[in-house]
Amino acid sequence: MDLYIGNKNYSTWSMRAWLVLKHFQIPFTEYLVPFDDFSPEQNFKQTLAKITPVGKVPVLKHEDLIIWDTLAICEYLAERFPERHLWVDDFKMRAYARAICAEMHSGFMTLRNICPMNITQDLRQLGQKYFQENQALQEEIKRIDEIWSQRSSEKGFLCGKEFSIPDAFYAPVVMRFKSYGLPVSESSQHYMQTILNVPAVQAWMREALKESF
Ligand SMILES: N[C@@H](CCC(=O)N[C@@H](CS)C(=O)NCC(=O)O)C(=O)O
Structure with missing residues (x-):
């Protein structure tokens, strides 16, 4: 892949x-296409135009199949590798897992617009200012805090004891809350630490810190 x-x-x-x-x-080869200004003549869009009709990342290519949306990629991987339990096994919990992924996928626009992910920067002063000034941001943070603190166990992940797709969906939000120092409950702080301890998350952060572009 x-x-x-x-x-x-x-x-x-x-x-x-x-x-x-x-x-x-799941074995895969990574191709990193550096961001630029996303104009059609620049490298990012030119490179992606050869692969996807949409011109956005991520894109998963497997044999003759191209998948250009994160949720669709996750669903494909879950179906392709059922023995790895990418979604939680319990069907009611799985419905909840899908709902919180979809909520992330289509929502939290204020957070996504004004607090872009920037793993390497300490943006706590900016975060404090945005939080004080922006009611829509406060409401989104409250909702995320609610999702994170609804876990069945304090040490657990969003849908049980194991990391599953919803945790991947909220991991970049953990990065944002960390960089911008956004306020959350103690339970959500435990969740943030749980995510920060996941080896795959640590590997991504290590590689982000090495980027100079
Ligand atoms: N709905 C898409 C969104 C993908 C997306 O917006 N990717 C951003 C990078 S995080 C991108 O490629 N932006 C380029 C652009 O907006 O032209 C998904 O879930 O994968």
């Missing part, structure tokens, strides 16, 4: 697909 991604420091959607492949030990 080939996975096309953007900069590890900035690309949240790339991080999600990459974490799923890495955590579940």
Whole structure:
């Protein structure tokens, strides 16, 4: 399998697909296409135009199949490797898992617009300012805090004892909350630490720190 991604420091959607492949030990080759200004004549769009109709990362290429959306990539991997339990086994919990992934996929626009992921920077002053000034941001943070603190066990992941697809979906949000120092409950702080301890997350962060582009 080939996975096309953007900069590890900035690309949240790339991080999600990459974490799923890495955590579940699915062999893949990574192709990093560095971000530029995304204009059609620049390298990013030119490179992706050869692979995907949409021109965004991540893109998974497997044999003759091209998948250009993170949720679709995760669903494909879950179906292709059922023995690895990418989704939680319990069907009710799995429905909840899909709902929180979809909520992330289509929502939290204020957070996504004003607090872009930047793993290498300490942006706590900026985060404090944004939080004080922006009510929509406060409401999104409250909702994320609710999702994170609804875990069945304090030491656990979003849908049980093991890391699964929803944790990959919220891992870039953990990166944002860390960089911008956004306020969350104690339970959510435990969740953030749980994510920061996941070896695949640590590997992504290490590589983000090495990026100079
Ligand atoms: N719905 C897509 C979103 C992908 C996306 O927005 N990727 C960003 C990088 S994180 C991108 O490639 N942006 C380039 C652009 O907007 O032109 C997914 O879930 O994979």
